Amino acid sequence: MxxxxxxxxxxxxxxxxxxxxxxxxxxxxxxxxxxxxxxxxxxxxxxxxxxxxxxxxxxxxxxxxxxxxxxxxxxxIGLMFQSYALFPHMTVKDNLAFPMKMRRSYDAAERDRRIARALDLVRLPAIGDRYPRQLSGGQQQRVAFARALIDExxxxxxxxxxxxxxxxxxxxxxxxxxxxxxxxxxxxxxxxxxxxxxxxxxxxxxxxxxxxxxxxxxxxxxxxxxxxxxxxxxxxxxxxxxxxxxxxxxx
The missing domain is CATH 3.40.50.300 (P-loop containing nucleotide triphosphate hydrolases)
Known part of the structure; x- marks a missing residue:
């Protein structure tokens, strides 16, 4: 912080x-x-x-x-937009992994650990394989929040x-x-x-x-x-x- x-x-x-x-x-x-x-x-x-x-x-x-x-x-910094900006063609896990892959800062095991922790934090541990269209507005909001926090x-x-x-x-x-x-x-x-x-x-x-x-x-x-x-x-x-x-x- x-x-x-x-x-x-x-x-x-x-x-x-x-x-x-x-x-x-x-x-x-x-x-x-x-x-x-x-x-x-x-x-x-x-x-x-x-x-x-x-x-x-x-x-x-x-x-x-x-x-x-x-x-x-x-x-x-972590940044969360009004529109959430989730990629519709990616699963929740892939949306969360995207910023880490762009920075090339973590290996696959560490990415998976951070994704699991972020989804637990926003109380959505079981939706990693879903697509944004399969989520409610509140769930999309929490996924976007998790993505903003993924890199600590x-x-x-x-x-x-x-x-x-x-x-x-x-x-x-x-x-x-x-x-x-x-x-x-x-x-x-x-x-x-x-x-x-x-x-x-x-x-x-x-x-x-x-x-x-x-x-x-x-x-x-x-x-x-x-x-x-x-x-x-x-x-x-x-x-x-x-x-x-x-x-x-x-x-």
């Missing part, structure tokens, strides 16, 4: 500045949720941490190593991993993620639009707006003490109480 340090991170797409000098420290082993409305910069920040995009300026450190110019495959990465990045599930299954999978992380307490960064999901899963939430961090802290602390009207409104309308100012009277 390793912590993540973001220093002055910025990203521009042409004349549009999607990320505007973000500073953030994520502790080793913590679970952080990046939250905010569409276009706030949370997915851009995740992509810069992963190496899928390169920053215009600033730096990304994983542990003590500056990985700002390091390609994704050399950052020792220092940091796990989750891009809206539960958004394709129906409401009931999404709630169930939130509890599954909590249980899995108890067994594998890896540094985890989640991007989500879902306020309830972020508040439920994360040790720390980071609320973003227009390419900047509006507020960061423990979920209960941020919810109870929002620093701006934007944060209060984003986390729940109950935080805002409309009032009117009455003129002063004598006496």
């Amino acid at each position: 390793a912590g993540v340090t973001i220093k002055g991170l910025a990203k521009s797409f042409g004349k549009v500045e999607a990320l505007k000098g973000v500073d953030l420290t994520i502790a080793d082993g913590s679970f952080v949720a990046l939250m905010g409305p569409s276009g706030c910069g949370k997915t851009t920040l995740l992509r810069l941490i992963s190496g899928l995009d390169m920053a215009t300026r600033g730096s990304v450190l994983i542990g003590d190593s500056d990985v700002s110019r390091t390609p994704p495959e050399k950052r020792n 990465p220092s940091v796990l990045l989750l891009d809206e991993p539960l958004s394709n599930l129906d409401a009931r299954l999404r709630d169930d999978m939130q509890m599954e993620l909590i249980e899995i992380r108890k067994q594998a307490p890896i540094t985890t960064i989640l991007v989500t639009h879902d306020q309830t999901e972020g508040l439920t899963l994360a040790d720390e939430i980071v609320v973003m707006r227009e390419g900047r961090i509006e507020q960061a802290g423990a979920p209960r602390a941020v919810y109870a003490d929002p620093k701006t009207a934007f944060v209060a409104d984003f986390l729940g309308g109950a935080n805002l109480i409309p009032v009117s100012v009455a003129p002063a009277t004598g006496g």
